[in-house]
Amino acid sequence: MLLLAFTWDGTPRFTREEVLAADHTARYLGGWRRPGDLGLVAVDGRTPLGAIWARALPAATPGYGYVAxxxxxxxxxxxxAHRGRGVGSALLAGCLRQARATGRRAVSLSVEDGNSAARALYVRHGFVTVGRDGGSDTMLREL
Structure with a gap:
């Protein structure tokens, strides 16, 4: 799923091995499930439909959507094959509930230019743009 997140448009910019080996991408899921990590996986039987994860990263090793x-x-x-069917909306709503329940004040993310479906989803769920880095916006959802 992490590889899919980085290749959302189908462009094979990375291989699975490259994503797993890269320090910058590994900080999102490496050593999963640290205290404070949040996440959900949507499945249909044994078939994974999608996943969402959230981790607070320090300023010294930020992710693409770092705010604080x-x-x-x-x-x-x-x-x-499962996009446009409400899977992302359900995952996002569930993760926002988890973040609220664990006392988080906000969550952030980065969305690349051209990913209009994801951007629209985030806006529907109350995210606002708070920054820009290259060809991506950093978005924040206050809780």
């Missing part, structure tokens, strides 16, 4: 040390950064992917 105490604000977890979300990552999410939905398998291409």
């Amino acid at each position: 040390d105490d604000v977890p950064e979300l990552g999410m992917a939905v398998a291409p």
Whole structure:
């Protein structure tokens, strides 16, 4: 799912091995499930439909959607065959509930230019753009 998140448009920019080996991408899920990590997986039987995860990353090793040390950064992917069916919305709503229940004040994420479906989903769920880095916006959802 992490690989799908980085190749959301189907462009094979990375291999699975490269994503797993890269320090920057590994910080999102490496050593999963640390205290404070949040996440959900949507399945149909044994078939994974999508996943969402959130982890607070420090300023010294931020992710793409860094806002503050105490604000977890979300990552999410939905398998291409299951997009447009509410899977992402259900995952996002569930993760926002988890974040609220654990006392988080906000969550953030990064969305690339051109990923209009994801951007629309985030806006529907109350995210606002708070920054820009290259070809991506950093978005924040206050809780």
